[in-house]
Amino acid sequence: DGMYYREFPVMFDWVHNGEGLTTFNLHGLMDPTARDFDKRVRRYAGFYMGDDPQSPNYDKQHRIIRSLFNGSRGPMLRKATPLDWAGDPLEDVEERYNALHGERNFEEMLAHFEDYTDVVGDHPSNMVATTLGLNAYALTGEKAFRDWVLEYVEAWRQRTIDNDGIIPTNIGLDGTVGGECDGKWYGGCYGWAFTVTVPQTGGLSSRNTHYLGIAGFGNALLFTGDQRFVDVWRQQIDTINSNTKVVDGQQMYPHMFGDDGWYDFSTSPYSAGALDVYYWSMARQDLQRLDAETGWIGFLEGNAPDYPVAALQRDFGRVRSQMEKVRHDPTTPDTRLSDNPNPLNPATIGSLVELMLGGMTPRHGCPLHCRLRYFDPARQRPGMPDGVGALVEKLEADSTTVTLVNTDQVSSRQVVVQGGAYAEHHFGTVRIGDEAFEVDATSFAVELAPGAGATLRIDTQRYATQPTFAFPWDRRS
Structure with a gap:
């Protein structure tokens, strides 16, 4: 059926x-x-x-x-049964398809699921x-x-x-x-x-x-x-x-x-x-x-200061490499199995989730667990405004440190910062240098002058509110 x-x-x-x-x-x-x-x-x-x-x-x-x-x-x-797992029979498996488990014929596909x-x-x-x-x-x-x-x-x-x-x-x-x-x-x-x-x-x-x-x-x-x-x-x-x-x-x-x-x-x-x-x-x-000495966790612990640049360089390299695979993919619609495109996928989001959101890459249908999320109020959409960058530099049980930068040298930008993917985290005081701002909400707006940037230390009460898809401006209405 x-x-x-x-x-x-x-x-x-x-x-x-x-x-x-x-x-x-x-x-x-x-x-x-x-x-x-x-x-x-x-x-x-x-x-x-x-x-x-x-x-x-x-x-x-x-x-x-x-x-x-x-x-x-x-x-x-x-x-x-193996047929429940493998699906409808295929002919000429080795000659026609690229079976990712290495099967040479449909009998081997069924044998894969024998147990x-x-x-x-x-x-x-x-x-x-x-x-x-x-x-x-x-x-x-x-x-x-x-x-x-x-x-x-x-x-x-x-x-x-x-x-x-x-x-x-x-x-x-x-x-x-x-x-x-x-x-x-x-x-x-x-x-x-x-x-x-x-x-x-x-x-x-x-x-x-x-x-x-x-x-x-x-x-x-x-x-x-x-x-x-x-x-x-x-x-x-x-x-x-x-x-x-x-x-x-x-x-x-x-x-x-x-x-x-x-x-x-x-x-x-x-x-x-x-x-x-x-x-x-x-x-x-x-x-x-x-491992608190290398990688993302090492960076958050102050032990791997070069990780953000190295991670982005690695990811750009992967995108280029994956696109080369896409361009030279020998399969055609009638010889392409459902999972053949998976090894070619150029989308590479892991480092961006870590470094911009302070989060873990979602997998296998899981939700997004992250410390921060951003919205563009001018365009009324989720995501960063054009030209704005973020780097989450430290995560603690009750605080979050992030640097925001407006790379546009002519125009100012406003960005809304939210606690968690689903507004599940609540913000208290936000400190920028010697200044302190009381927020007491699940989100706040930051105005960035042309070419300006700042490091924010945000008091964070994690998992304090119920998860929602509603955007910040809709929650206030």
Whole structure:
């Protein structure tokens, strides 16, 4: 019956649903009044709240999404087949297509998914769906969307605590941990024990996507500011890394868990979500899990002053390189698979999000977590006015430091600075040199004379207000 129904994937996992919704889930930040956007965010969130008879994904009693495969036609409540994953058969795969997993024929495409069968029951990656609830609340302010997100995420938080601090990767239809996998909390497709054989090489590959679940905890934090949603992931990181062993004199850390206990040991500690935990908590002990000497975090800590220039030079280089790939792409519309354009995408936003917004790059359908956002009041749109630059130089638990510069040598510019992508942060006093200005709001305007710039230290109360898509001038009206 096709891949889409009611403008939404019919039935798929949130590794792929999230990828497909990456831009839609940020659309409200750009144009929340776009035609039919209101209808779509309501409909999409409704697929997961348990009230849509055509898509009974959510079980209110057990607070679960009932399958790893879910969507506008509801959950898959049987074993998945390779055909469910691979789609319609293709001929002449090696001769005609560029299969990114290296498959040479359709049989190898099916073999890739041979073990991807245990999809019944809930999985942490389904928490990416809570971004749909965040979207709907940020647009409408209706409490039901917020309540569903918090209800569902809290259920996962409690399960993780009850499972000795490790998020389980299968919740049965009866609400029990491991209920569809013989009681194994680590079972299921994309679970802690999901290590499969690569058909082309015979090698093993571990494909555990539990880490996508951190999206739900971040969304709950946006709504509440409650650090217990951060604590649960921090405790998981520490619990996993406590299961180290020494091999040939080297400390080794596990990353997978199966019938025989922890496995897939490497010299790198388990660190999935470590940056998120620090960014959300701003606790110095959480910084210890990160590299504070180089990169973006090193810059914020004052240890990598050259990072902004180096990062932008690197990103411009990548844009040029990607455009060369686009120009020399040998595929044609009839030989181009759906994911072939992905490695060619020239959009390179990571450093801009870090340096201008003081934020983390959104991924897999997650929202934008950032400290600042900017608006152009003259043109009544989100984004920087022409010729204005920003560099977030320091992030602390209760303050934000940013330098704003108007590069136009003739005309002045006004820019509105907002706390967070969704106005979730509240500003107190803004200091420029020896001067102090009381703001007491989620945004303020800065007038920049021609060629002028200034460094602002902004007292910031994080996660103090409810998220909204409304632009600053609309919130004041």
